[in-house]
Amino acid sequence: MGIVGCFLMPHPAIMIEEVGKKETLKVKNSIEAAHRVGEEIVRLKPETIVIISPHGPVFQDAICVYDFPLKGDFAEFGVPELTLEFVPDEQLKAEVLKKANEKKIPTVKSSIINYSRYGLKKKLDHGVMVPLYFITRHTADIKLVPMSFGMLPYEDLYTFGKAIGEAAESLDKKVVVVASGDLSHRLLPGAPAGFDPEGKVFDEKLISILERFDLDALYDMDQDLIERAGECGLRSIWIMLGTLDGREVKAEVLSYEGPFGVGYCVAAFYPEGKTESWLERLLKRRAEDIKKRRENEDPYVKLARQSLETYVRTGKVIKVPDDLSEEMLKQRAGVFVSIKKRGQLRGCIGTFLPTRKNIAEEIIRNAISAGCEDPRFSPVEPEELPELVYSVDVLTTPEPVDSPDKLDPKKYGVIVKKGARTGLLLPDLEGVDTVEKQLEIALRKAGIRPDEDYEIFRFEVKRHH
Template sequence: MENILRYYLMPHPPLIIPNVGKGQEKVIQNTIDSCNKVGEEISSLKPETIVIITPHGTMFSDAIAISNEDEIKGNFNQFRDLETYIGGKIDKEFNEKLINICKKGHIPAVGIDSKLLKRFNKAFELDHGAMIPMYFINKFYKDYKIVHITYAMLSDIELYRFGIAIRESAKNLNRKIAIIASGDLSHRLTEDGPYEYSSEGAKFDKTVLEYLQKGDIVSVFNMDKCMVESAGECGLRSVYIMLGAMEGEEVKGELLSYEGPFGVGYGVMSFHNKINNKSNLELLINEKKIAFNSKISNSNPYVKLARESLNYYYSTGQLMGVPKDLKKEMINERKGVFVSLKKFGNLRGCIGTFLPTTNSVAEEIIRNAVQAATEDPRFERVTEDELVDLDLSVDVLGEPVKATKDGLDPKVYGIIVSKGHKRGLLLPDLEGVDTIDYQLQIACEKASIDYHQNFEIEKFKVTRYKEGE
């Protein structure tokens, strides 16, 4: 008999708790009924341990957090419910086995406790992403320990491998467990939702649920990144880990319910899998390599050079020389260049020059690409393992010209503000920078210039090159 008895996808809307919803929860009655069904099913399975993967515990950017004290509890005080408390005993033996497996497999994971979290001014407690599934389980079954996991912003493959480590831990301990991937789907389904509406929201929800029902694991991992980012979800990384725990199984999801009346998608799903001993990990890694190589081969020369610069630097520790087979303008022209690195849609590094500081655009790209990865003070240094998950863009700056506020357009022009020796630059067409005033405010903040005082303005255009375009 398999150690993992069942897997579930569950949402975590706080208003589903009666003392929080105060009647509003009745709008998502189908979700409530499905969560009760999960609780009843778990009661019949009687797992010794329930592994809950949540997005809302204390999250680290570089390591998955595993709560590791004897007990853990939480409440809904932040949602004005002073009566409902949830808690349980932690399966520390499982944690120890899981952390050791991760250490041997070089999977970034760390046990956290009150002492560690105090350093970050955080409390050791359950979050609502864990408590809401437990609320429904505890109605029917309480004789279990928990493993409380908060995912990190790691690559999808790393999260999948962590899921495999959960599977190995259960097998090695001969522990009967159930796994819950806690996560809401798109938060951008309607105009009056908690986030700005996106037409990609409903598309994401429909797509990911269909793939999970079919057991099409590769497609879950290969969903369009722009769609995923636009959807504003919080459950996909929980799903990645859960799917890793399904390694060696034929996946089949049963959708119990889906609702989105408050602008957020709530999906409840139960998985009835069969053992087939086929590995998806190798397939996922190969698919990733194919997609990565395709992206590189289809990139324009500017972004391709930035990528080659990073690969060369991380292989040799040195800056590469300028290749001879580049476009003439890349070798002969001197311009300012910004290189930006994004990881899963989030900025990971950006370094550039207002005006040229080297002999060519090519040299500017080579140097700034490496500095964006290693010297941006806002971020930790990019590791070599991260390179495959980065998306690069190169902005080649036009000549700055003096300007007035009336002649600006944040979608068309970048700006340079200056006062004395202080200078601040902001590139054009940045997400969320939609007004001239906001663009000027940000540029002034970067230069430590008082926005309400007089300062000089220059504007410039850029030619932007993106990887894969």
């Protein structure tokens, strides 16, 4: 037993006739495909459905498993009398949380959350309700384990999905997994999240990847493309795919359409024979990549890494090595140290003007600060050190500019200043390809309104990675 089938389903309430009325004709293909999913679930005869929603409590650092009475309605869509209620599978939920804890994937039960603080109600959200509306038209005798994803790295979401699969197998349960999520919300002018031509490109690429079940291509998707698409389903998909780790998979896209500017895709995934674990292959590849980085890192990056590793393991600040270059020992400059883990930022702290005796001391202090004092993240733990990737930016002295026309986000970093409020953005950052976006982010970091009279400075960096 274990995972017997997985499905990607959209969640627009307009698909439901009681809500959408005549408008449902515009999503006929999605409705027919959703009913086909219901029929397939009847054929598979699972004991439990695990469903992942983008519209429950979504946290930056944890996955939330619902732990309240599993009831919901469509009152927010004008149909309060349309309700659904389910029996929770407490055994599977407990086993999933246990397996996730063993894999060190942070999870939280909704019962410990202050729902009013987040403007939420303790009832099933429409990300759960819409797919289950169609499934329950065909069968209602199924237990439920609903959850929302967290804003974790994709591979952590995938690892959590693997925990779901292992939990189902250890309990010898037949389980179906449903990833609730829409694709791009920016397909057409007037779409809910605005229009971006890259929305269509994203949907076409994602559908092709799902049809081929090409996890490498999914992992390597351009992050800027993902951001511009304005999607809400990709993280649900990553958890679902993780439940199939180590299995050959038969994939089928049942429908796709986007009449309201939002992409609706229904797809089915069936586990077949066993194969190599994609997750293990990914981790092996990453370990090899990091090993090569360590072997070829320049003195700036090596010093940053050794500074943080020594401090995390011993609590001591290393002394400046004697064998460094004259530039590192005698010159002064502002320095930023950036740390990434599994492709995600893990810390970044720097100084845009020198504060230490030399560049080497600047690197040592800022590396420790980036790993242990960045307020956006918890301090780096010793077990994380082998996975960290470092870069060091040495800054030129900032110079004032009298016009945004003299900025270039690829060449120059930017500093905006109004009184004591200051915001800085390094150059050549992924997804920051226009001056407007660069200034927008810098102003937001500084807490400066765009209509205020503020100063602009530019600087260049020499990047070591």
